[in-house]
Amino acid sequence: MKSITATTQLFRLAFAAALLFAGLTPVAAQTASAKNGVTPALMLSFDGQVNDNAALLNWVMENETNCKWFVIERSGDMGGYDSISVVDGLNNNNMTTYNFADGHMLSGNNYYRLRQVDRDGITRYSKVVNLYSSAVENATPKMAVYPNPAISTLNYSVNSAAPQQVVVQVYNLAGVVCYTTQQQLFAGVNQQTIALNGLKNGNYFLKVTNREGSTQFVQPFVKMM
Known part of the structure; x- marks a missing residue:
């Protein structure tokens, strides 16, 4: 019995280590309980880079069959997230890569996160990606x-x-x-x-x-x- 318990604990530690090695946070790997036989999607990664004063975000989903859309949220150094765009879910049950470009970055730190909304109303948040822009904030006012x-x-x-x-x-x-x-x-x-x-x-x-x-x-x- 002790051997079985020790093996179970080692399996859990190995699984947690694998998530960290893959760059997943507990939030990014979070899944909701299956509803009506639908297996929750898994966010494998979320990252970004700055190119020509634009934030290029990309994320990878797996087993996505019930996703309504992704809300891209952004915050500056003053705090408080704003929703800046929405990307529809493609619902490919294999591996799907999404891309989004923010051409109106704030001057300084830009904190991005994804709010995934499923068709059944379940909401999950990604990890936060921080990208820095040294350019002066775009003069075009937002709404x-x-x-x-x-x-x-x-x-x-x-x-x-x-x-x-x-x-x-x-x-x-x-x-x-x-x-x-x-x-x-x-x-x-x-x-x-x-x-x-x-x-x-x-x-x-x-x-x-x-x-x-x-x-x-x-x-x-x-x-x-």
């Missing part, structure tokens, strides 16, 4: 939302280089679309308003995308009564 927390309406402000029509969507943390509309932006700084009637209290994020999909803004907000 701002206010008030935050919001009660009945939410305003957003964004600078558009030219007149264009955009799709405005609100998602909850499970990745479900709760609101969709279209709005017209004019050249210059735009201030738009959307109604939050019907939304329950909680955390959401606002996504504004032009019709070509080449411009995208994402910001989180909180809905309160």
Whole structure:
């Protein structure tokens, strides 16, 4: 009996050592309990590098069959993560490599993490990747939302280089679309308003995308009564 116990302990230590050798943190290797016979996906790696003042992020998934999408979150030295983009899950049950480029890095340290949202609402976070940019922050302003927390309406402000029509969507943390509309932006700084009637209290994020999909803004907000 002692021999069996010792063997089990050695197996656990060897498994933990293998994860560390592969560069996986407990968060990166975290999996949720299987639901409805779906085996949770495993994040094998998440890293990045800076090239020409752009952050090039890449991550590798395995056994991915139930992923809704990945939310790319970024924080600077002042703290507080913002959602800067969303990448749809490909759900290849073999090994899948994802890539994302952030061309608007903050000056100084940029801390990136992934929030993986499954179709059944389970959320997992990756490890944090720190990339440094010595360039001055890009002059193109990002979208701002206010008030935050919001009660009945939410305003957003964004600078558009030219007149264009955009799709405005609100998602909850499970990745479900709760609101969709279209709005017209004019050249210059735009201030738009959307109604939050019907939304329950909680955390959401606002996504504004032009019709070509080449411009995208994402910001989180909180809905309160």
